[in-house]
Amino acid sequence: MFYNYLNEICGIDIYERIIILDFKKIIEEEYLSRINGDFGYEIILYEDVEEFRYLYESKIKKNQDRYLVIMREDLYLPYDIRCEFHLANINYSELFPKLNTYALENSHILDLDLLYIGHENLYSATNLESETKKFLQKDIFNRENIQEYREYLTQEIDDLLEKNDYKAWMSIAFIYSKLEYIKYRCDLKDDTEYLENMLQNRFKKFIFNNYSKLSGHSAYNGPVLLNKGLDYIFMNSKKPALIVMDGMSIVDWLIISETLKGVSYKYNSTYAIIPTITPISRQSLLSGKLPIEFERPFSLVYEKNMFIQKCRENGYKEAEIKYNRGYDFEIDYMDKCICVIINDIDDLVHSQKQGNVGMYNDVKLLASSGKINELIKKLYKHNFDIYITSDHGHKETKAIGSPRGTGVELETKSKRTLILKDFADYKKIVDEFNMIEYPGYFLPRDFKYLLCDYDKSFGIRGSTALSHGGINIEEVIVPFIKIEGVDYE
Numbered sequence: 001m002f003y004n005y006l007n008e009i010c011g012i013d014i015y016e017r018i019i020i021l022d023f024k025k026i027i028e029e030e031y032l033s034r035i036n037g038d039f040g041y042e043i044i045l046y047e048d049v050e051e052f053r054y055l056y057e058s059k060i061k062k063n064q065d066r067y068l069v070i071m072r073e074d075l076y077l078p079y080d081i082r083c084e085f086h087l088a089n090i091n092y093s094e095l096f097p098k099l100n101t102y103a104l105e106n107s108h109i110l111d112l113d114l115l116y117i118g119h120e121n122l123y124s125a126t127n128l129e130s131e132t133k134k135f136l137q138k139d140i141f142n143r144e145n146i147q148e149y150r151e152y153l154t155q156e157i158d159d160l161l162e163k164n165d166y167k168a169w170m171s172i173a174f175i176y177s178k179l180e181y182i183k184y185r186c187d188l189k190d191d192t193e194y195l196e197n198m199l200q201n202r203f204k205k206f207i208f209n210n211y212s213k214l215s216g217h218s219a220y221n222g223p224v225l226l227n228k229g230l231d232y233i234f235m236n237s238k239k240p241a242l243i244v245m246d247g248m249s250i251v252d253w254l255i256i257s258e259t260l261k262g263v264s265y266k267y268n269s270t271y272a273i274i275p276t277i278t279p280i281s282r283q284s285l286l287s288g289k290l291p292i293e294f295e296r297p298f299s300l301v302y303e304k305n306m307f308i309q310k311c312r313e314n315g316y317k318e319a320e321i322k323y324n325r326g327y328d329f330e331i332d333y334m335d336k337c338i339c340v341i342i343n344d345i346d347d348l349v350h351s352q353k354q355g356n357v358g359m360y361n362d363v364k365l366l367a368s369s370g371k372i373n374e375l376i377k378k379l380y381k382h383n384f385d386i387y388i389t390s391d392h393g394h395k396e397t398k399a400i401g402s403p404r405g406t407g408v409e410l411e412t413k414s415k416r417t418l419i420l421k422d423f424a425d426y427k428k429i430v431d432e433f434n435m436i437e438y439p440g441y442f443l444p445r446d447f448k449y450l451l452c453d454y455d456k457s458f459g460i461r462g463s464t465a466l467s468h469g470g471i472n473i474e475e476v477i478v479p480f481i482k483i484e485g486v487d488y489e
Contacts, residue, residue, distance in 0.1 A: 001113040001152055003031055009095070012068075013039050015086035017060075019046070019069045019077070022090045024105060025484075028112070029266060030171070032070070041068035049076050056081055098125040103132035108258045111178060113152060118145045141186050153179050154195065161202065166214060166224060169206060170269045172199070173477035177250035180474075184251075184360035200454035203473045204436070207274070212441045214271055215290065223270045223480060227284040229389060234314045237385035241338040243375065244285065246278060247346030247468065249393030252363050253479040259367040262487030263376055265388075268480045273442065275417040275451060276392035276468045276475040278346070280443070285391055286310065286339060290442040297444055298419065311337045327371050331382050338384065340375065349394045352466045356396045359466060377486055386483035393474045394466050397452070399459030403429050414469030415457040418450040426450065436471070 006027065007013065010020055012035060020027065032043050046052050046069050060067055061084075069085065071077070092104040096119045109115055118140040126135050153175050160168045160175075176199060179192065219228035219235065233240045245252070250269065257265070273281040273291060279298050280291050287306035291297040304323045311321045320336035322329070327342070348362045366372075379386050397416065418435070420426055426448050429435060434456070438449040452458065454472045457465050468475050 002116040003034060003113075005095075005116055006031060006090075007035070009090070010088040011086050012041075016064070017067045017069075017085045018088060019071060019082070019085040020088045020090055021071050021074075023072065023074055024091055025072055025264060026090055026092070026095070026112075027070070032068070035068060039066065041066040044069045046071040046075060046077075047073075049078075053078065053081075098122050098127065099135065100127050100129045100132035103129045103136070107133060107136050108260070109136065110181075110254070110258075111149075114140060114145065114149045117148050117152070121145055121148075141182075146182060146186055146188075150179060150182065157195070157199070164202075164206060166210065166217075166271070169203065169473070170477055172203075173269060173473050174250060174267075176473065177254060180251050180356070181254045181360075184357055196454075200472055203476075204454070204471055207471050207476070208439070211271070211274065212439075215442065222268045226270050226272050226281060226389070226391070226478070227288055227290055229270060229285050229387075229480065230288050230310055230314075233385075233387055237387075239336050239384050241340065241379045241384035241386050243340045243342060243379075243386065243388045244282065245345055245372075245388060245390050246282065246341065246343045247349050247392060247394055248390035248479065249474050250477065250479055251360075251474070252345055252390075252393075253388075253481070255360065255363045256367045256372060258364075259370070260373055260376070263373065263483060264485040266482045266484055268482070269477050270389065270480045272390075272392045272476050272478050274471055274476060275414070275419070275438065275449060276470065277414045277417055278391055282341075282391035285389065292442055292444055294444075307339055327375050331378070335382075338379070340379075342372075342375075344371075345390075349466045349468065355464050355466065359394075359396075376483060377488065380483065380486040381488075388479070388481040388483070390478040392468045393472075393476070393478055394468045395454070395470065395472045395474050396464065396466055397455055397457035399461055399463045399465055400433055400452070400456050401461045402458045403433060415459055415465055415467040416452040417469030418448075420448040420450065421446065438471070 010018055012018070018041070035041055036043050042065060044055070044067060091101070092099070093101045096104060096115065098119055118135065121144060126132055156175050157172055160172050182188070183190065183192070214225045217224040219232040223229040223232045230242070233242060273284045279300050283294060283297070283300065283303050283306060284290060286303055288310045289306070296302060307323050308318060308321050312318065316337045319334050322335050322338045324339070325341045325343070329340070344366055345363065348359060348366070352358050352362070376386055399415070403418070418429070429450060430437060434453055435450040436453060438451050440447070440449045443449060451470045454470065457467050459465050
């Protein structure tokens with residue numbers, strides 16, 4: 001869809017050397033990554049005139065490789081270099097001429113593929129600002145556009161399944177979350193049961209075969225496993241602020257991002273620690289350690305201390321470190337490294353009575369309150385590099401009853417996980433409730449870990465609940481966001 005459209009406009013695979021002027025930062029990282037993989041272009045960001053001149057003279061000028069240069073800012077471009085490249089100017093007026101440019105630049109756009117579909121299906125121009133806003137808020141979600149969009153996303157998932165690596169599953173999780181978001185946004189009937197069954201079962205196989213290897217990946221290009229999150233942050237920021245939205249799924253982030261007025265960001269994702277419960281996964285994030293290294297892996301009592309210790313190991317003095325729960329806190333001139341824990345979404349999960357539909361509406365209400373937006377702006381105003389992530393997502397499930405006499409259950413909030421120390425009769429529980437025997441990757445070995453299947457949870461038989469603790473794609477793969485800019489106007 002938009003990817004092919006962009007390639008056509010930019011002359012991808014026609015010209016060997018291309019400079020793209022993208023001053024509005026329309027082109028997302030995933031598109032650049034795909035262009036690199038599909039066509040073999042080396043991607044270069046043009047950020048410094050002298051630095052690029054050196055690169056051009058020492059490397060680019062002398063060989064026949066393919067180069068795609070991205071200019072995000074209106075910097076000086078020497079004439080001799082300009083003549084050696086095909087120049088493509090990417091802006092909203094060029095890409096979507098039937099729509100009002102100002103409205104596009106100042107509105108939340110869920111997805112460029114959906115925008116492309118909606119634009120192509122327009123019979124006439126809606127180039128007044130008010131008309132374009134109405135289109136983006138309502139008309140783009142009409143039945144024709146949404147049907148075409150969902151078919152396209154489903155095909156994208158099918159193509160990615162053939163790769164079956166950790167990167168492909170990150171992309172699948174994002175695309176599947178878009179499908180779920182659209183379902184709730186447009187109040188569509190639930191007709192994705194086959195897709196969900198297939199995805200969850202294949203993801204379970206991927207986890208059992210590959211999850212133990214994820215800890216070996218470097219955090220250089222982003223944390224693959226959540227415990228490497230701070231390593232990545234410290235590598236890229238001297239004054240970081242980490243906002244941990246406890247329980248936030250990718251769908252939740254899509255809802256929240258709609259309300260981030262004037263906030264630009266880079267989306268990435270990471271794998272939570274399994275089982276996807278707060279004491280295990282959030283402590284891994286804030287300590288940089290795996291649960292097998294924790295003194296008390298099923299308690300949050302040492303979380304703050306472990307975060308402070310991790311920061312000190314990376315050169316921060318204790319007086320420069322701040323750990324806070326909630327939105328209300330003062331930023332001191334000494335603060336150089338901040339962690340903010342926000343429990344709102346996880347609280348909504350555990351109190352939710354209306355399943356995913358109710359969750360969509362509640363998160364939308366939370367986001368529209370402006371609290372998250374104001375927190376971002378406050379931190380940005382004090383020159384912090386802001387990162388937003390989660391410790392786990394959540395899943396709508398049907399309750400299958402509750403086991404009795406199981407030994408010691410150590411995590412009480414999760415309705416999808418049993419962590420047992422005295423597990424003499426665990427086979428009976430496995431058989432009775434069709435439990436998954438989880439190998440316990442990165443976990444203390446003197447416990448038994450039993451997980452509910454993807455659509456099941458403990459509770460009053462037949463009731464619907466939102467919870468977490470399993471190995472579903474929505475629980476395991478979570479957003480990892482870098483805020484890139486804030487417009488205060």
